[in-house]
Amino acid sequence: MSDSLYYKKHVFFCMNERDDGRPCCADRGAQAAQEHAKRRIKQLDQNGEGKVRINKAGCLDRCDQGPVLVVYPQGTWYTFVDQSDIDEIIDVDLLGGGIVERLKV
């Protein structure tokens, strides 16, 4: 663990950039979910240094369990179906410091 974390919670959404062109998370609502998360964190004024960062990432290579996101530094992986799942991850984990057990992969 670093002496000082630049982001308290750094979130990466898998956005389907598989090298072999096979479908992945992007076909399952990852982009809308990422945009929703980014917008909501901003609305709550929780984005930025010392707080939360919501990022897109290339393929995280857990396609069978997708769509997926990972929260660092803790290394918690989640799947999700809709915006209410994303809101629960935001409220319980990113802002609340807990874990959403039912969405963990």
Place this chain on the structure above:
Amino acid sequence: MSDSLYYKKHVFFCMNERDDGRPCCADRGAQAAQEHAKRRIKQLDQNGEGKVRINKAGCLDRCDQGPVLVVYPQGTWYTFVDQSDIDEIIDVDLLGGGIVERLKV
């Protein structure tokens, strides 16, 4: 920290997807560096679950210090100039478990 980390070292390269279109890490060799890292980790058979994952990410919002990458779960941020810097990060940090102090941001 998670009970079990899916990747021992998960690396994200900032790849210039700023919302406002301003230049960022991609103008400073980030793509070539990411491709080099990914290729070398694969050649060393260090990619995959329980080992190392090299990813592209959208803008990590540290443009002034770019190009940058971040290594999780430890949360260490590095800048780099050329492939020999990337090789040093691979050898010392990703595979060696140390920190490359001179490249930290």
